[in-house]
Amino acid sequence: MNHFFESKHLLLNSKDKFLPNILLNNVIFGYYEGKIKILLKKLMIYDKWMLPEGFIYKTESVEEAAYRALKENIGIDNILLTQFHVFGEINRLYSKVDKNILNQRYVSIGYYAFVNYSKVKMFCNEKEEIRWFDINKLPKLYGDHNKIINTAIFEICKYINHIPIGYELLPEKFTMSELRLIYEAFLGENLDRRNFQRKMLSMGFINKLNEKSEKRGIKPTILYSFKKDKYMKCLMQFLKL
Template identity: 45%
Template sequence: MTKRYPTAEVLAQANDTFLDSVSVDCVILAFHQGSLKVLLNKFKISDKWMLPGGFVHIDENVDDAANRILKFRVGIADLYLKQFHLFGNCDRTRKEESLKMLDSWGITPENGHWFLKRFVSMGYYALVEYSKASISIDESVEEVGWYDLDKLPELYADHGAIVEKAINTIRIQIGIVPIGYELLPEKFTMPELRLIYEAILGYELDRRNFQRKMLSVGLINRLDEKRKNGAHKAPYLYSFNREKYEEASLGGVHLMPWTH
């Protein structure tokens, strides 16, 4: 299995391996048990959680680096992936945290070590169906897990700002980003779809108005099946008309006629 995190040997020779001062950070979103989730990982030597990310090889396209990182982390190639912002504040990382990481890898850095230099990071967001993700754990990582978007732990460096920027970007483009199409399984309920939009928008939506708007686009079909919910009234199941959905997406058609 290809390692996502560099070994001490690779770090020592990184000037010939990685693009100088450039990294990639990925906001990986999934929907599970009624909540929008963000995938995080944490080094053994750190008490702060991080977004999945990594460095860019000298002979590698930046988009290819993001896809490589995602494939390693969730086990899926060709996810819905969008580059959304370049994070370049001069104080976005702390030298003492980088020194601690190098020490844990058995490296005594000389002055000007490439790992201690200022990095700019290209931010990507990815949408993945939760049940299809197969999480991989590198031996350098203590833990990897999904966290509710509204209950994230303390994050490393500016990763909290990266998550916030990703959500704001999707919110602005909510009419054309296929969030339900990418996050939900083949069969889903209308409340599940509504919860995804509410998580992105940050407020509750009128149930009937939401359903009317979603069905008016003509990309969702109601099935002759219901979800069994015990004592509660069973809601109908729906599915996306995938052929029409992909045609609409390629043609730049609004996937949802969104208004308040």
């Protein structure tokens, strides 16, 4: 059986177990070597990359499905997944070619998560590939997945002026430049170094440490850490989780 028929067979066989017409897509952000990364997946039967997806078992809630899908895709479950928007256009997914394959309409619920890059395990088989991409160098994406990613970034930008992002992305001790790079990637603009530092410290979620980074070839720089408890409390209150 070739990939095409095998996938179709699998879907048809399990269709009674899942809610029809609904799925979810996880936008997973990581940080590696000064770049924000997004996790994408490619099924061999398609020529385009896509966001990791999940179907919803009739026996689980939508949120449970989102966490299960995350665990199945990257082996992580102990993180914050935030639901941010529903994508429900009629022709959001299928081109003429795709229609021949699945011939079904899906409404997609978008979730985003920040994960520790080094803890991600890529679970995939010979029918799919999973890989990190630089947020500024994404490949051509399937359906409206570009819109899903842009909407996630937009939603994150709504609160980063109140509660910093970066806790899950950065190492425990980080420099102000590393934090600024993350902001710049999400906001899509360069930020003034001094203003940024002043603002971050005045928000009250970050400790200045009595330590400096000692990377070879770089001038020692002050290190910072998150006030984890305060940060998590405010973030969850803002997101109402």
